[in-house]
Amino acid sequence: xxxxxxxxxxxxxxxxxxxxxxxxxxxxxxxxxxxxxxxxxxxxxxxxxxxxxxxxxxxxxxxxxxxxxxxxxxxxxxxxxxxxxxxxxxxxxxxxxxxxxxxxxxxxxxxxxxxxxxxxxxxxxxxxxxxxxxxxxxxxxxxxxxxxxxxxxxxxxxxxxxxxxxxxxxxxxxxxxxxxxxxxxxxxxxxxxxxxxxxxxxxxxxxxxxxxxxxxxxxxxxxxxxxxxxxxxxxxxxxxxxxxxxxxxxxxxxxxxxxxxxxxxxxxxxxxxxxxxxxxxxxxxxxxxxxxx
Numbered sequence: 001x002x003x004x005x006x007x008x009x010x011x012x013x014x015x016x017x018x019x020x021x022x023x024x025x026x027x028x029x030x031x032x033x034x035x036x037x038x039x040x041x042x043x044x045x046x047x048x049x050x051x052x053x054x055x056x057x058x059x060x061x062x063x064x065x066x067x068x069x070x071x072x073x074x075x076x077x078x079x080x081x082x083x084x085x086x087x088x089x090x091x092x093x094x095x096x097x098x099x100x101x102x103x104x105x106x107x108x109x110x111x112x113x114x115x116x117x118x119x120x121x122x123x124x125x126x127x128x129x130x131x132x133x134x135x136x137x138x139x140x141x142x143x144x145x146x147x148x149x150x151x152x153x154x155x156x157x158x159x160x161x162x163x164x165x166x167x168x169x170x171x172x173x174x175x176x177x178x179x180x181x182x183x184x185x186x187x188x189x190x191x192x193x194x195x196x197x198x199x200x201x202x203x204x205x206x207x208x209x210x211x212x213x214x215x216x217x218x219x220x221x222x223x224x225x226x227x228x229x230x231x232x233x234x235x236x237x238x239x240x241x242x243x244x245x246x247x248x249x250x251x252x253x254x255x256x257x258x259x260x261x262x263x264x265x266x267x268x269x270x271x272x273x274x275x276x277x278x279x280x281x282x283x284x285x286x287x288x289x290x291x292x293x
Contacts, residue, residue: 028257035215075271233245
């Protein structure tokens with residue numbers, strides 16, 4: 001487990017200020033102050049023929065419903081354990097290292113047009129495995145789908161939305177100012193779907209392809225991952241044999257304000273490796289790399 005650091009002047013409730021970054025890195029949030037200024041798009045088609053067999057075996061072994069969603073979240077968590085810079089965030093034109101790993105996802109209570117939807121936020125440790133992800137995500141999703149009542153995020157949104165428009169605009173302005181200076185209480189940060197390590201959407205469940213989804217200027221989310229339905233591709237091997245391979249199309253929107261393009265490239269290379277060697281995610285990582293001071 002990473003060492004617990006004491007809070008210092010300039011740290012936030014959910015993260016610590018990175019003081020040893022080079023000057024150029026600190027300069028970027030002033031040149032590109034919003035995430036829409038800084039985001040970069042990346043698209044990858046991961047070959048998942050063997051991964052699909054691996055997940056099918058886990059389902060036979062009792063992990064009912066384990067699938068690509070759990071696997072992608074586990075990939076990102078393992079990526080953070082090796083490349084902690086991808087768990088940073090920019091707010092108030094400063095760069096911080098997040099204290100924990102928070103994954104955000106929108107959930108429909110049922111697959112119908114009229115069904116209500118909500119957001120969930122699940123907290124993970126860098127040591128969590130694919131099976132830990134399966135357990136924690138399913139617990140949270142089952143809790144939401146089995147209840148017709150609003151969760152805390154919906155209750156807060158409903159309360160604020162009842163305000164007259166001029167008061168609502170004022171309230172949002174106040175929230176932005178509080179976020180800039182790190183004054184939002186932890187109770188609200190825990191509810192906010194705009195604050196976290198990564199947000200992910202599974203469009204494969206709707207039999208759609210992935211989209212490039214913006215990352216929000218409000219809050220701290222630095223990564224949005226969208227993936228679609230698996231598809232088949234008939235390909236010819238070097239020996240001239242025709243094989244049926246499966247692919248998963250993913251699209252990433254990444255905040256270049258937290259790390260540079262080379263660092264993001266290392267993360268995506270790690271993703272590729274884990275897609276080809278999914279068994280490594282069943283065991284905890286042998287080492288956790290800490291972010292810079």
